[in-house]
Amino acid sequence: MGKILFVSSGKGGVGKSVFTANLGAVYGERGIRVALVDMNIGLRNLDIYLGLQDNVVFDAADVLNGVVPLSKALVRDRRMQNLYLLATTQRKEKFNAVESHVADLYRQLKDQFDIVIVDGPAGVNRELHLAATAVDAAVIITTPEYVSLRDADMMDQTLRARGIAKRVYVINKVNRQYMGTGALPGVEKISAVMKVPLVGVIQSDDAIHLAANRGIPIVMQRGNYIERNFEKIADRLLEVV
Numbered sequence: 257m258g259k260i261l262f263v264s265s266g267k268g269g270v271g272k273s274v275f276t277a278n279l280g281a282v283y284g285e286r287g288i289r290v291a292l293v294d295m296n297i298g299l300r301n302l303d304i305y306l307g308l309q310d311n312v313v314f315d316a317a318d319v320l321n322g323v324v325p326l327s328k329a330l331v332r333d334r335r336m337q338n339l340y341l342l343a344t345t346q347r348k349e350k351f352n353a354v355e356s357h358v359a360d361l362y363r364q365l366k367d368q369f370d371i372v373i374v375d376g377p378a379g380v381n382r383e384l385h386l387a388a389t390a391v392d393a394a395v396i397i398t399t400p401e402y403v404s405l406r407d408a409d410m411m412d413q414t415l416r417a418r419g420i421a422k423r424v425y426v427i428n429k430v431n432r433q434y435m436g437t438g439a440l441p442g443v444e445k446i447s448a449v450m451k452v453p454l455v456g457v458i459q460s461d462d463a464i465h466l467a468a469n470r471g472i473p474i475v476m477q478r479g480n481y482i483e484r485n486f487e488k489i490a491d492r493l494l495e496v497v
């Protein structure tokens with residue numbers, strides 16, 4: 257039986273989807289059976305970051321609505337045969353499932369995969385509560401900005417209230433130039449606000465951004481410092497879930 261890791265943030269645009277794609281690729285490279293689930297209902301993104309947009313025919317809503325079985329909606333990555341994507345619908349009105357339906361979908365995924373990484377939506381709303389149903393652990397992404405940090409802390413409290421006990425966070429888009437200048441909150445300040453363990457710090461790097469937009473998670477370009485960093489984060493997250 258696999259585990260579900262929920263990727264969340266408070267604020268949008270902090271890098272949840274890029275993080276999900278790269279983490280999935282790291283596990284996939286290790287031969288772990290991994291499913292990436294886009295739960296940004298109505299706002300599908302993850303397929304593009306994985307370069308799989310032309311392969312998506314059915315989505316999570318089709319499975320939940322009984323249109324197709326899960327096996328028909330899962331898209332296998334072209335590069336790694338144990339990495340799969342379950343896309344979300346671009347039509348929000350198609351997604352009328354309730355929490356128990358999502359929990360059932362997650363159970364099916366856990367039966368087939370070692371790890372299921374759910375790319376969650378920004379904000380605290382109905383979509384968030386649906387996506388965070390029956391997950392085993394959560395990783396909250398923040399950037400080193402006060403607005404993002406406050407929202408990450410808010411999300412952490414929301415997930416705690418939902419009963420998700422295993423929660424950790426990652427700081428993404430760290431810019432060396434501002435480290436220690438006091439212009440932006442540093443690791444110490446962020447750690448003082450966040451009440452859960454830090455599992456990694458990822459630099460802001462155009463290479464991450466450019467690779468994602470070409471549909472190639474940067475960790476697939478082997479041997480760079482970003483890949484080594486993701487490897488460490490992936491190890492720590494396996495200990496958490």
Ligand SMILES: Nc1ncnc2c1ncn2[C@@H]1O[C@H](COP(=O)(O)OP(=O)(O)O)[C@@H](O)[C@H]1O
Nearest residue numbers: 268269270271272273274429459460461464465
């Ligand atoms: N570490 C990083 N360095 C540079 N750009 C990044 C990094 N992480 C994410 N991005 C970029 O930030 C933007 C938002 O990322 P995305 O993963 O879509 O955010 P979210 O899913 O949280 O809304 C994208 O343009 C992405 O390429």
Ligand SMILES: [Mg+2]
Nearest residue numbers: 272273296301
């Ligand atoms: Mg996203």
